[in-house]
Amino acid sequence: MKRxxxxxxxxxxxxxxxxxxxxxxxIYSFNGSRLVTVWGGWSVKWYVGLLDNTQLMGxxxxxxxxxxxxxxxxxxxxxxxxxxxxxxxxxxxxxxFGGLVTAPLVMPEVITGLSLLLLFVAMAQLIGWxxxxxxxxxxxxxxxxxxxxVSVVVSSRLRELDMSIEEAAMDLGAKPLKVFFMxxxxxxxxxxxxxxxxxxxxxxxDLVLASFVSGPGATTLPMEVFSAVRLGVxxxxxxxxxxxxxxxxxMTFMIWFIARRAEVARKKAVxxxxxxxxxxxxxxGPDSRRDPSQVHAPA
Amino acid sequence: MAVASSxxxxxxxxxxxxxxxxxxxxxxxxxxxxxxxxxxVSLTINKGEIFALLGGSGSGKSTLLRMLAGFERPTQxxxxxxxxxxxxxxxxxxxxxMMFQSYALFPHMSVADNIAxxxxxxxxxRADIEARVEEMLKLVQMTQYAKRKPHQLSGGQRxxxxxxxxxxKSPKLLLLDEPMGALDKKLRSQMQLxxxxxxxxxxxxxxxxxxxxxxxxxxxxxxxxxxLGWIAQIGSPIDIYETPTSxxxxxxxxxxxxxxxxxxxxxxxxxxxxxxxxDRNIFVGHGxxxxxxxxxxxxAIRPEKLLVTTEQPSCEYNWSRGTxxxxxxxxxxxxxxxxxxxxxxxxxxxxxxxxxxxxxTWDDQVFVWWEDDSGVALRS
Numbered sequence: 066m067k068r069x070x071x072x073x074x075x076x077x078x079x080x081x082x083x084x085x086x087x088x089x090x091x092i093y094s095f096n097g098s099r100l101v102t103v104w105g106g107w108s109v110k111w112y113v114g115l116l117d118n119t120q121l122m123g124x125x126x127x128x129x130x131x132x133x134x135x136x137x138x139x140x141x142x143x144x145x146x147x148x149x150x151x152x153x154x155x156x157x158x159x160x161x162f163g164g165l166v167t168a169p170l171v172m173p174e175v176i177t178g179l180s181l182l183l184l185f186v187a188m189a190q191l192i193g194w195x196x197x198x199x200x201x202x203x204x205x206x207x208x209x210x211x212x213x214x215v216s217v218v219v220s221s222r223l224r225e226l227d228m229s230i231e232e233a234a235m236d237l238g239a240k241p242l243k244v245f246f247m248x249x250x251x252x253x254x255x256x257x258x259x260x261x262x263x264x265x266x267x268x269x270x271d272l273v274l275a276s277f278v279s280g281p282g283a284t285t286l287p288m289e290v291f292s293a294v295r296l297g298v299x300x301x302x303x304x305x306x307x308x309x310x311x312x313x314x315x316m317t318f319m320i321w322f323i324a325r326r327a328e329v330a331r332k333k334a335v336x337x338x339x340x341x342x343x344x345x346x347x348x349x350g351p352d353s354r355r356d357p358s359q360v361h362a363p364a
Numbered sequence: 365m366a367v368a369s370s371x372x373x374x375x376x377x378x379x380x381x382x383x384x385x386x387x388x389x390x391x392x393x394x395x396x397x398x399x400x401x402x403x404x405v406s407l408t409i410n411k412g413e414i415f416a417l418l419g420g421s422g423s424g425k426s427t428l429l430r431m432l433a434g435f436e437r438p439t440q441x442x443x444x445x446x447x448x449x450x451x452x453x454x455x456x457x458x459x460x461x462m463m464f465q466s467y468a469l470f471p472h473m474s475v476a477d478n479i480a481x482x483x484x485x486x487x488x489x490r491a492d493i494e495a496r497v498e499e500m501l502k503l504v505q506m507t508q509y510a511k512r513k514p515h516q517l518s519g520g521q522r523x524x525x526x527x528x529x530x531x532x533k534s535p536k537l538l539l540l541d542e543p544m545g546a547l548d549k550k551l552r553s554q555m556q557l558x559x560x561x562x563x564x565x566x567x568x569x570x571x572x573x574x575x576x577x578x579x580x581x582x583x584x585x586x587x588x589x590x591x592l593g594w595i596a597q598i599g600s601p602i603d604i605y606e607t608p609t610s611x612x613x614x615x616x617x618x619x620x621x622x623x624x625x626x627x628x629x630x631x632x633x634x635x636x637x638x639x640x641x642x643d644r645n646i647f648v649g650h651g652x653x654x655x656x657x658x659x660x661x662x663x664a665i666r667p668e669k670l671l672v673t674t675e676q677p678s679c680e681y682n683w684s685r686g687t688x689x690x691x692x693x694x695x696x697x698x699x700x701x702x703x704x705x706x707x708x709x710x711x712x713x714x715x716x717x718x719x720x721x722x723x724x725t726w727d728d729q730v731f732v733w734w735e736d737d738s739g740v741a742l743r744s
Contacts, residue, residue, distance in 0.1 A: 243485075
């Protein structure tokens, strides 16, 4: 008989608090009734209807596109910033630069969004670009704050990396740029992937910045969902939300699975190497050079 | 002492080959902001020798090594390799390779790829690279581990790979940064021997940095003792141990008994030193050329040259009474701590040649004495 302790109870309360709303959302996406709050039996008609809703599907594709671009740009820029901050030990304005890179983390999105909008309007008037706001402007806006996240993740990894590995590569004749691509990048690859995924998720999720800097015909998924909800929740929204939930969970599970498998394989390889080394040493027998009794100290 | 090495043999026999200078460090100074890490150091390193920079932490030995590798640029002074000024060359253009303390193997590459990395930078043909990697693996006896990743190797194996990698490009100069730093004590003495053997087979000139005096004395033909950025003494292990030129050097290397005293008689052929700690004067078999004003001097004698006896020595100089204060039994030898009448405690190493000999024991009256040429008179 399992005893319910206080901590188990709290654990389940926590789980319920976080995941119950999502569960209800998934259940209601299979609701047959047109009214969201009234249960009308099981149905998949909202999922079928999704395919015909070109506006919603267009927003989904647009959001994914922006998220992809953002992840790529943020990883490149963030890594460059992190590299400069950790590897170039002294240059003028280093502290200022470090502060500016990470400032978007704490900047209220409303302010960032508004100032970016003003900038884009002013630029359009002065140099004629961007002629109209849309995917490109949202991409720029998302990149600004995602870069900050990436640089924080990557610079913490760079800081704990043994710098003598990069020095060794340079010592062996590789020029700094080559060292960066052949040695540094492979070693920080996991944090680059983490930063990229984080940027992807942040960009996919962002509503505030996108609402400020988007233009006509460039509605992202969060904007679409938000405006639809304001006119009353439609069951279709439940369906799309459930699909997003499913894909995110699948992706997370896949990453966990791959990482776990790699870890198990690595441990196995190390163990095997240890066993083999021990075996070889036993077979070699007494080696006069390694036998301490044969070694004489200089008088 | 750890292991017999050919370095010791070479020192004893004297270097037959004419000495050819490979590296010339000319009045190099390195400042980090306001702290001076290396202070006006000049030294030359000969072709084919193993040279050790020995010193405590903060002595500037690592900074000097990093300047040779090209990771740091001297604030002042020049560095020449084979007569060519390399002071401003970046590390990737110097024919110098380094074995790092942490080995710094590339974790995402196999052992063979690690060794091939430097060769690939030289645009060698694939077949040549493979042949060279094979040769290097054979040299360090790691052929069967070529496909392994660094994390699948033990500490000693990693070190061999690191050595093979730094030798693969046949550098003019090999730098070793605390070569045994990451190994446990037993493996250390094995690897010291192996390392010297490999380096000598390849015939590369080698500069190593270490804080372990035993390691420096086992491996190197010449040692430079560094302290606070300057070089206190350069010489063979025997020079440095037997004829240190300063108090600092003789206290840094091994154990030593020091007697402060005044020169009372200074002739061309001998000198007498009067030390308040000792019953009799110290006789030195050569003149010590003191200045007229300052007669104070320090006499240093190693514990293994200070002899303990129960009978009063018959000679006039170089002995004193004492009582056995403490004895430490260390297996191969025992350390006698003898208290002199002045209260000063001196150390004497007594070899345990017999299994159970009649020995002085605690609180026994004994005499300490030494030969005329056993100690060194130090002016500083």
